[in-house]
Amino acid sequence: MDIKLKNIKYLTGTKVIAVILAWLCFMSAAASGIFLIYNQDVMHNSSYYTTNSFNSEYSRLVHNAIELQIKLRNEPGIIVSSASQSTVSDNAERYQVIKNRLEGTVNFSYYIKNTATGEVISNVNAADRVALLKKQPSYLYLKQGVSGNNNLWYQDDIAKMLSGTNYEVHTAVVEPLKPGDALYEEFTNFSRVKAGIPYMIPALIASIILGLASFAYLVWAAGRREQSGEVNLLSVDRIYTDVHTLLVFLAAVLSIAIVTEVSNGGTIIMFVGAAIIFGIDLVIGLTYILSMVRQFKKKQLLRNSLTYKLYSAAKEYVVLAFRGKLFKAWTLLVLLGYGAINGVLFAIFLSTWRYNGAFEFLFSGLLLLGFNIAAVYFAAKSLRSLAQIMEAAKELSSGNLDYNLDTKEMSAAFAGFAEDLQGMQSGLRKAVAEAVKGERMKTELITNVSHDLKTPLTSIINYVDLLKKEELKNENAKEYVMVLEEKSARLKQLIEDLIEASKASSGNLSVTAEKVDMHQLVMQAYGEYEEKIEKAGLDIRTNTVEKDVFVLADGKYLWRIIENLLSNALKYSMPNSRVYISVEKNEKYGVLTIKNISAFPLEISPEQLTERFVRGDASRTAEGSGLGLSIAQGLTNLQGGRFKIDIDGDLFKATVEIPLWVEI
Amino acid sequence: MDKLNVLVCDDDKAIADALEIYLKYENYGVIKATNGIQALKALAEQEIHLILMDIMMPEMDGLSATIKIREEKNIPIIMLSAKSEDTDKITGLNFGADDYVTKPFNPLELMARVKSQMRRYTSLGSIAVKNNILKTGGLELDTEAKELRVDGEIVKLTATEYGIILFLMKNIGHVFSIAQIYEHVWDEPSYSVENTVSVHIRRIREKIEINPKDPKYLKVVWGIGYKIEKY
Numbered sequence: 010m011d012i013k014l015k016n017i018k019y020l021t022g023t024k025v026i027a028v029i030l031a032w033l034c035f036m037s038a039a040a041s042g043i044f045l046i047y048n049q050d051v052m053h054n055s056s057y058y059t060t061n062s063f064n065s066e067y068s069r070l071v072h073n074a075i076e077l078q079i080k081l082r083n084e085p086g087i088i089v090s091s092a093s094q095s096t097v098s099d100n101a102e103r104y105q106v107i108k109n110r111l112e113g114t115v116n117f118s119y120y121i122k123n124t125a126t127g128e129v130i131s132n133v134n135a136a137d138r139v140a141l142l143k144k145q146p147s148y149l150y151l152k153q154g155v156s157g158n159n160n161l162w163y164q165d166d167i168a169k170m171l172s173g174t175n176y177e178v179h180t181a182v183v184e185p186l187k188p189g190d191a192l193y194e195e196f197t198n199f200s201r202v203k204a205g206i207p208y209m210i211p212a213l214i215a216s217i218i219l220g221l222a223s224f225a226y227l228v229w230a231a232g233r234r235e236q237s238g239e240v241n242l243l244s245v246d247r248i249y250t251d252v253h254t255l256l257v258f259l260a261a262v263l264s265i266a267i268v269t270e271v272s273n274g275g276t277i278i279m280f281v282g283a284a285i286i287f288g289i290d291l292v293i294g295l296t297y298i299l300s301m302v303r304q305f306k307k308k309q310l311l312r313n314s315l316t317y318k319l320y321s322a323a324k325e326y327v328v329l330a331f332r333g334k335l336f337k338a339w340t341l342l343v344l345l346g347y348g349a350i351n352g353v354l355f356a357i358f359l360s361t362w363r364y365n366g367a368f369e370f371l372f373s374g375l376l377l378l379g380f381n382i383a384a385v386y387f388a389a390k391s392l393r394s395l396a397q398i399m400e401a402a403k404e405l406s407s408g409n410l411d412y413n414l415d416t417k418e419m420s421a422a423f424a425g426f427a428e429d430l431q432g433m434q435s436g437l438r439k440a441v442a443e444a445v446k447g448e449r450m451k452t453e454l455i456t457n458v459s460h461d462l463k464t465p466l467t468s469i470i471n472y473v474d475l476l477k478k479e480e481l482k483n484e485n486a487k488e489y490v491m492v493l494e495e496k497s498a499r500l501k502q503l504i505e506d507l508i509e510a511s512k513a514s515s516g517n518l519s520v521t522a523e524k525v526d527m528h529q530l531v532m533q534a535y536g537e538y539e540e541k542i543e544k545a546g547l548d549i550r551t552n553t554v555e556k557d558v559f560v561l562a563d564g565k566y567l568w569r570i571i572e573n574l575l576s577n578a579l580k581y582s583m584p585n586s587r588v589y590i591s592v593e594k595n596e597k598y599g600v601l602t603i604k605n606i607s608a609f610p611l612e613i614s615p616e617q618l619t620e621r622f623v624r625g626d627a628s629r630t631a632e633g634s635g636l637g638l639s640i641a642q643g644l645t646n647l648q649g650g651r652f653k654i655d656i657d658g659d660l661f662k663a664t665v666e667i668p669l670w671v672e673i
Numbered sequence: 674m675d676k677l678n679v680l681v682c683d684d685d686k687a688i689a690d691a692l693e694i695y696l697k698y699e700n701y702g703v704i705k706a707t708n709g710i711q712a713l714k715a716l717a718e719q720e721i722h723l724i725l726m727d728i729m730m731p732e733m734d735g736l737s738a739t740i741k742i743r744e745e746k747n748i749p750i751i752m753l754s755a756k757s758e759d760t761d762k763i764t765g766l767n768f769g770a771d772d773y774v775t776k777p778f779n780p781l782e783l784m785a786r787v788k789s790q791m792r793r794y795t796s797l798g799s800i801a802v803k804n805n806i807l808k809t810g811g812l813e814l815d816t817e818a819k820e821l822r823v824d825g826e827i828v829k830l831t832a833t834e835y836g837i838i839l840f841l842m843k844n845i846g847h848v849f850s851i852a853q854i855y856e857h858v859w860d861e862p863s864y865s866v867e868n869t870v871s872v873h874i875r876r877i878r879e880k881i882e883i884n885p886k887d888p889k890y891l892k893v894v895w896g897i898g899y900k901i902e903k904y
Contacts, residue, residue, distance in 0.1 A: 463755035464685055467777040471691035474780050501777050505757070525896030532851050533893060536871020551868075564895030 019234050027223045027230075028295065034220030035291050040284070041213040044205075051202040058147045058182070059160065062195050067147060068162035070110075070117045071180050075151070077107045078121050078130045079178075080170045115189040116182050118142060124152075125175035133183075145181035152177035227295075232303035240307040246300050249315035257297045264290045340422055347384055354380055387420070394420040398427050405430070410438045448515040455511040459504045466504070470497045506636040509569075513643025520563045520647055524670045527558040527567075527592045527599045534571045535590075538579070542588075545579050547605075552591040559670040560599040566644045567667065571601070573637040574663050578605040581661070598650065598666035607659045615654035641665070677791060678702040678720060682712040682735065683727040683753065688776075692725060695780050699788065709733025713741055721748060723791055725783075728754040728765065736768050743769035749790035753778065785883045792824045807842040810904035812881065812890045814842045823881050823890075833858065834877050837870075838901075841891070846903035848894050874899050 045052060054060045058067075081104045111117070111132070120131040120138050135141050142148050149161065153171050156164050171178070186193045232240040248256075268283045304310045311317055354377045361369040397414065404412035412434070416427045473493045481487050512518050531551055535542075542549050560567075578588045586606040593600045619642045638654065641663070645652035650667040679701045683689045686707075693703045704719060706712040708730045715721065724742070728735035739750055749772075752765040757775040765773045772786055793811055807814040811824040821828045821838060830838065836858040841849065849857075851870045856862060858870075874893075878885040892902050 460755045463757075463776045464688070467755075468685065468687040468691060470777045471688065471695075471780050475691060475694055497777075508757070523897075526850070527896065529851055529898065530896035532868055533871045533895065535868050536873075536875050537893075539868070539872045539875070560896075562896070564897060568893075568895035 019230060024227065024230060027227050031220050031223035031227060031295060032288070032291055034216045034223060036284075036288055038213055038216035038220055039287060041209050041216060045209055045213065048202045048206070051199055052206055056146065057196050057199045060195075060199060062199075063147075063192070064160045064162060066191055066195065067117070067180075067182065068160075070114060071119075071149060071151075071161065071178075072163045072167055073107045073111055074117075074119045074121070074180065075167055075170050075178060077104065077111060078119075079174060079176050081107070113190060114192065116186045116192045117190075118181055118183050120179040121176055122179075123174075123176050139179055141183065142179045142181040145183055148179070148181040150177070150179055224295075227299055228302050231299045232306050240303060242303055242307060243300070245296060246303055246313070248300075249313060249318065250301065250304060250310055251314040251316050253297060253300065257293055260290060260293050350380065351377075351384075391420040391422050394418075394423040394427070398423055398430060401427075401430055401434075405434055405437070410434060410441060449517060452511045452515040452517045456508055459508050462504055466497065466500060469493075470501065473497055503636075506640065510636040510640045510643060513640050513647060516643075516647055518566075518644075518647060520566065522561050522563055522648065524559050525562045525564045525567060527560055527601060527667070528556050530564065530567060530571060531590055531592055531601070534568065534575055537572075538575050541576075541579055545582070546585050547579065547582055548585075548587040550587055550589050552589060555593055558592050558594045558599040560667040561670045562648045562650075562667050566648060570641045570644050570665055573641045574603045574665070577637050577663075578603055578661075581605070581607050581609065583608040583659070594669060595666075597669060599669050601665045601667075602662060604660060604662045607661050611656045611659065611661060613656075615656055618654055618656075619652070638663075676700065676702040677722040677795065678704060679787065680704045680706060680712060680715055680721045680724045682706040682709070682724060682730070682738070684708060684730045685727070688727075688753075691780070692783075695784055696787070699784055701787075701791075707731075709735065709738030709741070712738050716742065716746070722794060723748060723787060724750045725787070726750055726752050726770070728752060728756060728761075736765070739765075739769045749794050751783075751786060751790060753783075779884075782884050789824045789883060807845070809842070809845050809901060810890065812842075812901070814838060821881070828880050830877070830880065833873055834880075837873055838877060838891075841899065841901040845901050848898045848900040850898040854899065 050061045057063055081100060118131075118133045118141075120129065120133055120142055122129045131138055133141065149158065151167065151171060153168075153174060153176075156168055161167070182192060186196050232242065234241050264286050267286055301310065304313055354373070358370075358373045358377050361373045397419070401412055401414040414427060414431055414434070416424060416431065419427050473490060476490050477494065481490070535549065535551065582588060582605045589602075589604040591600075591602050593602075619638045642652040645665050645667070648667055650665060652666075653664040655662040655664070677700075679696050681689050681692045681696070681703055682705075683692070684707045689705050689707075693705065696703050701723075704715050704721065706715050710733045712724070712726070713733075716724075726735040726739060735752060735754070739752070742748070742750065750770045751772040751774060752770040753774050753776060754761060754765070755776045762773045762775075771790055774783055774786060789811055805815060805817040807816065813822040814820075815822070816839065819835060821830055821835070837854060840854060840857050841847075854870050854874075874891065875885070878888050878891045881890060882888045890902055892900055894900060
């Protein structure tokens with residue numbers, strides 16, 4: 010249960026409900042608040058007769074009655090005027106307006122009495138009119154020197170009109186009010202609002218409290234999924250914070266403008282429009298605040314601003330430009346300077362065209378032209394330097410470590426780059442030299458060790474041979490001597506192969522290359538191996554379609570290659586199978602291929618086979634040193650050729666490519 | 674004739690002893706030395722007919738000793754060395770050695786070389802050269818008797834083998850391709866039967882050479898042809 014409750018706090022549904030609740034509360038708070046503010050007059054007065062709206066209407070009517078019945082009626086010559094024509098017509102017009110208004114009010118009653126003449130003017134039809142008026146809560150009594158109560162408006166004006174007269178004025182709104190005029194409408198409105206206010210205030214307070222609570226919850230829960238989890242962002246948070254702020258600000262300004270425009274009208278549709286706008290603004294504002302809260306929690310409020318992004322990007326470029334090695338700061342300054350100078354010169358050129366003589370015009374034109382030609386010259390020089398560097402880099406990558414990059418004429422913009430490249434080149438050269446030296450030392454070591462091995466081996470071979478010549482009575486002893494003889498011969502072969510292999514692979518052999526007929530070589534090889542081939546029961550098929558395959562090679566080494574491949578075929582071929590030897594040529598190479606069927610399954614990769622001491626048969630019981638293919642490969646490479654082995658099931662194929670001999 | 678004496682000069686006692694045994698089998702007298710100085714001393718004191726000289730020895734090496742010996746004597750010197758580089762062989766031969774054998778060697782081959790050198794030194798040198806005899810080193814072809822001798826011993830050849838040897842001996846030092854040899858010996862144009870030539874050549878080599886894999890007279894020029902070396 011606990012866990013469930015905790016989870017509910019972070020559920021999206023809960024949050025959505027909170028958002029809706031907050032929105033509703035703020036809407037209702039706003040509505041009730043506006044209602045209360047709008048009806049402040051009603052709220053502050055317990056009686057209708059003390060409200061401002063009543064006072065303003067009542068005071069106007071009092072003023073109107075006094076103006077009509079005392080001032081205008083007694084105005085001398087209101088019909089036959091003495092003053093200006095316009096004043097007369099003004100007064101007449103005013104008289105009519107006020108008269109109409111007074112006649113239109115049902116609830117306003119007055120009783121005016123001239124104490125000097127006893128003349129009474131009233132709109133009240135009752136027995137004791139003054140007593141009736143005096144009973145009313147809105148009753149006023151005015152005469153020269155008596156100014157009613159403090160709520161009465163226009164008191165100065167009224168006092169002015171009453172001064173010097175003998176009139177006493179009784180006014181009141183007689184209760185109960187009858188329908189038909191503004192006073193009645195305002196009274197009914199007052200009664201209605203007054204009845205609503207007791208509900209409105211608690212509603213306002215409740216809305217505010219609930220809204221704030223929802224809002225507080227939302228702020229607290231914003232970005233959280235689990236109690237201690239990471240802050241999760243919504244898609245709206247991807248908007249840059251400063252851009253978001255600006256948009257919200259714009260929306261607010263726009264809303265205020267619209268509402269201001271709308272509120273002048275005051276119709277119900279306008280009011281609904283304002284409410285809709287406010288509702289939308291509320292959503293925008295809530296979204297904005299919660300987004301800010303989430304990003305604040307994630308500590309990216311500043312980082313996720315466009316300003317910050319622009320700032321850091323600019324910083325990066327500046328750092329790249331001013332600290333980076335690619336372009337030095339002054340390169341950029343030169344570019345800026347070029348643009349500025351060009352602009353100034355062009356401005357001068359244009360102004361001389363407009364205002365000066367032909368000489369100045371020509372001179373400034375030449376200046377502009379010369380400046381740009383110089384700029385193009387320096388740019389071309391830089392580009393040539395770059396081209397040189399690129400050329401050098403290409404040579405380096407293709408292995409020409411001795412390429413000489415001339416830095417004397419190098420443009421200053423690329424001088425550093427060129428020097429770096431040279432540094433790289435010398436580093437590479439050093440590494441290659443070290444590698445060659447290492448390989449040479451290895452070969453020397455192998456050769457020396459082999460020499461040391463040979464001397465004791467000589468004795469072994471000699472004494473085994475002598476032992477063989479002794480009259481050995483024991484049959485076992487004879488057998489043992491045979492084994493010794495065989496193995497010592499094998500050891501001898503191994504040592505010789507080892508020396509040759511290390512020399513061949515390190516290139517530590519001198520090659521005397523000459524024109525060699527590959528076809529002839531294959532014939533000779535066949536002659537040398539004829540006997541062994543027959544003994545092995547193999548059928549050698551030589552396919553020499555092209556007879557004139559002349560290659561540039563050292564015949565001795567080429568023979569060693571063929572010898573190794575042939576003896577390989579003899580050793581490992583399936584008995585009574587065929588061995589195919591072919592000599593062909595392609596565009597650059599003379600190609601010799603030897604194909605045979607292996608007696609053993611070849612469960613080994615071609616690459617491994619050419620490694621030293623690797624043999625097709627894992628048991629190593631067959632004769633051979635395991636160096637034959639390695640030597641063949643080394644010697645092929647030594648002569649600028651290519652050596653390749655293909656294995657397809659039991660088919661073993663060796664391809665030797667030796668550069669063709671070219672007639673000079 | 675007195676016993677022929679061989680001076681064995683090697684600092685490795687085991688090798689020297691073995692050589693002594695082999696040489697005594699062949700009825701040679703053996704004198705042993707362990708360095709160049711001893712060798713020179715022995716040479717001054719006794720009559721020596723052939724020297725087996727190791728190169729790497731203490732005090733005085735084989736090369737220096739050979740130079741010294743060559744200042745006054747022309748007795749055969751066979752060098753024995755573990756150094757098997759071509760350059761080592763060339764150096765040894767240029768310094769005055771008559772043959773160069775690398776360790777570890779086949780004792781029978783070495784004995785054959787010793788006998789060959791001994792024959793040339795003791796008996797062949799004085800034979801008068803006849804017109805009908807083609808000669809290079811220890812190889813003699815008598816065109817009248819149609820006989821080939823190697824260091825004085827007759828070697829039996831088939832008609833084709835004789836034809837090839839005759840053609841090559843007439844042009845000592847000249848390299849001929851398989852096709853050329855075929856055309857001259859068989860007297861018909863070659864037509865992809867060249868395998869036979871190389872097979873014959875190998876067989877001849879096996880008959881006349883001490884070590885057919887390292888021939889002295891009938892040499893293979895790989896990818897070009899064959900020749901008889903001129904000595």
